Amino acid sequence: MAERATPQNRQQGLQQAASVVFALVGIVPLLVFAFTLWQIGAIHRSLAQASLLLTLVLMLLGFWLFRSMLGQMSAVVRGVTRAAETVARPAGPRPAAAVVAGASAPAAAREVAGFGAIWEFGEMARTMDLLWQREARAHVGNRVQVSVMHSRDLAGTLLEATEEGLLLEQPDGGTIAITYRRVQGIEPLVGG
Numbered sequence: 001m002a003e004r005a006t007p008q009n010r011q012q013g014l015q016q017a018a019s020v021v022f023a024l025v026g027i028v029p030l031l032v033f034a035f036t037l038w039q040i041g042a043i044h045r046s047l048a049q050a051s052l053l054l055t056l057v058l059m060l061l062g063f064w065l066f067r068s069m070l071g072q073m074s075a076v077v078r079g080v081t082r083a084a085e086t087v088a089r090p091a092g093p094r095p096a097a098a099v100v101a102g103a104s105a106p107a108a109a110r111e112v113a114g115f116g117a118i119w120e121f122g123e124m125a126r127t128m129d130l131l132w133q134r135e136a137r138a139h140v141g142n143r144v145q146v147s148v149m150h151s152r153d154l155a156g157t158l159l160e161a162t163e164e165g166l167l168l169e170q171p172d173g174g175t176i177a178i179t180y181r182r183v184q185g186i187e188p189l190v191g192g
Helices: 007-039 046-088 096-101 119-137
Strands: 110-112 116-118 143-148 154-161 165-169 175-179 183-188
Touching (some): 046 119, 116 119, 119 154, 143 165, 154 175, 165 183
Antiparallel strands (some): 143 183, 154 165, 165 175
8 A cells, every 4th residue: 555645755756856867967977077087098187187076066066056946846836735725725615525535635646757756746736726626616607618738628607616627518418527637728708
């Protein structure tokens, strides 16, 4: 059984990915540079050694800046997620189905090739879901046009904005369910 992620584990996914990126873009080129200097016999010269030292210092400075920026970005993601969850909650009591589904359910980690699961991507996706849900609730019962990713725009009456997505009644009477992950825009339609 998978273990539930703590906030520290969530951030670790992105920090581990940053370490792999650092290794690929920092350490490997430095080793190639040192090997090249050794091959041409220039590794024992003072200028070559100073160049290697300067390259190492700049690389470590860049890594420190990158990790600092990454830490700030993770903090922003957590803050935006908390804000979106607070804003997206309905004013009245939630129906029993919504309580079971839970707006505060942990976001799933997204898999990134070569890096594995990175939790912040799941948190941002959940935040966007909550923002689209809030937008949709303002239009429930009204005619809208929904822009859907990788599909044509859909028009109809917005019946419901659930935790998972939208229920749209089309003019022909059919009902379409659209997940928030595919929503790109919701616009009210004026007139009939």
